[in-house]
Amino acid sequence: MRAVIMHAPGDVRVEEREDPRIIDPTDAIIRLTATCICGSDLWPYRGADQPDHQHMGHEYVGVVDEVGSAVETLEVGDFVVGSFVISCGTCEICRAGHQSRCVNAVFVDGAIGTQAERARIPFADGTLVATPGQPDAALIPSLLAASDVLGTGWFAADAAQAGPGRIVAVVGDGAVGLMGVLAAQQMGAERIIVVSRHADRQALAREYGATDIIEERGDEGVARLKELTDGLGAHSTIEAVGSQESMMQAIRSTRPGGSVGFVGVSHDVQIPGDELFFSAVHLHGGPAPVRRYLPELIQLIWDRVIDPGKVFDLILPLADAAEGYRAMDERRATKVLLTL
Numbered sequence: 222m223r224a225v226i227m228h229a230p231g232d233v234r235v236e237e238r239e240d241p242r243i244i245d246p247t248d249a250i251i252r253l254t255a256t257c258i259c260g261s262d263l264w265p266y267r268g269a270d271q272p273d274h275q276h277m278g279h280e281y282v283g284v285v286d287e288v289g290s291a292v293e294t295l296e297v298g299d300f301v302v303g304s305f306v307i308s309c310g311t312c313e314i315c316r317a318g319h320q321s322r323c324v325n326a327v328f329v330d331g332a333i334g335t336q337a338e339r340a341r342i343p344f345a346d347g348t349l350v351a352t353p354g355q356p357d358a359a360l361i362p363s364l365l366a367a368s369d370v371l372g373t374g375w376f377a378a379d380a381a382q383a384g385p386g387r388i389v390a391v392v393g394d395g396a397v398g399l400m401g402v403l404a405a406q407q408m409g410a411e412r413i414i415v416v417s418r419h420a421d422r423q424a425l426a427r428e429y430g431a432t433d434i435i436e437e438r439g440d441e442g443v444a445r446l447k448e449l450t451d452g453l454g455a456h457s458t459i460e461a462v463g464s465q466e467s468m469m470q471a472i473r474s475t476r477p478g479g480s481v482g483f484v485g486v487s488h489d490v491q492i493p494g495d496e497l498f499f500s501a502v503h504l505h506g507g508p509a510p511v512r513r514y515l516p517e518l519i520q521l522i523w524d525r526v527i528d529p530g531k532v533f534d535l536i537l538p539l540a541d542a543a544e545g546y547r548a549m550d551e552r553r554a555t556k557v558l559l560t561l
């Protein structure tokens with residue numbers, strides 16, 4: 222089968238790899254229908270992490286091709302959406318809803334790599350969710366978004382306690398930030414303030430429910446947000462970048478007693494303890510337990526209540542993955558869908 226391999230920063234190739242096969246009885250083999258490139262794939266691409274022949278990709282939808290003897294909830298032919306973290310579904314951490322930190326967790330990126338024609342998914346029952354039937358082609362981008370960016374944005378909004386009467390701030394206008402806007406709106410937020418400098422992303426943010434846009438970053442962005450909120454700050458802040466500047470902007474944008482949901486993959490973020498102490502904010506985040514939300518998100522997409530698939534603004538065949546990475550790196554695309 223063909224798969225995307227990152228040999229070194231900036232060096233992405235589509236190459237032949239051995240076909241996956243069932244190893245454990247809880248495995249399923251899926252044939253990918255669509256996959257995509259993630260903002261987090263840009264960290265190794267730009268050399269912030271050191272990739273060495275890494276199997277890329279962790280977002281995926283597809284059709285079950287084969288199941289192990291212990292798989293109970295899935296059948297060959299089912300259309301499935303999976304999380305970017307493999308989870309057993311039965312340990313205490315999974316049962317409490319924190320599947321991305323399952324005691325048996327495996328990150329799909331690297332270990333499996335779903336920018337590929339096929340993939341072996343361990344703990345299939347705990348990781349995959351079947352859709353109510355075979356989806357129309359028009360629903361595929363939205364279902365694919367549920368696999369990570371929507372699930373992650375949803376978790377961030379939930380962790381930030383977005384809801385009726387709440388002012389939500391979103392730091393980061395990448396795909397996850399935009400999905401955080403959509404989630405906050407679905408959860409009934411009163412006002413959604415997005416930090417963004419890109420006209421096209423501002424437009425999509427408004428379509429998804431943003432009421433205000435802030436172009437300033439860092440402490441200037443905090444000052445602007447305070448002006449918009451009677452000097453108090455947001456009740457709920459979504460951090461969707463993972464840098465020192467964005468994390469501190471998120472914490473400083475949040476009023477005392479408010480909550481920050483942080484889902485940008487942290488890169489060398491250091492939070493000063495004294496500032497955290499006096500901020501009096503709640504912090505909850507990390508890799509999103511997407512599996513917790515998948516049944517609900519799939520249903521909202523199936524019923525055409527939400528349309529997260531608009532976040533994909535470039536569609537390419539898997540063979541052109543290298544161009545997809547370039548387009549995202551150069552910000553010519555927010556998120557690239559790869560067809561198979």
Ligand SMILES: [Zn+2]
Binds near residue numbers: 259280305
């Ligand atoms: Zn991702």
Ligand SMILES: [Zn+2]
Binds near residue numbers: 310316323
């Ligand atoms: Zn588990």
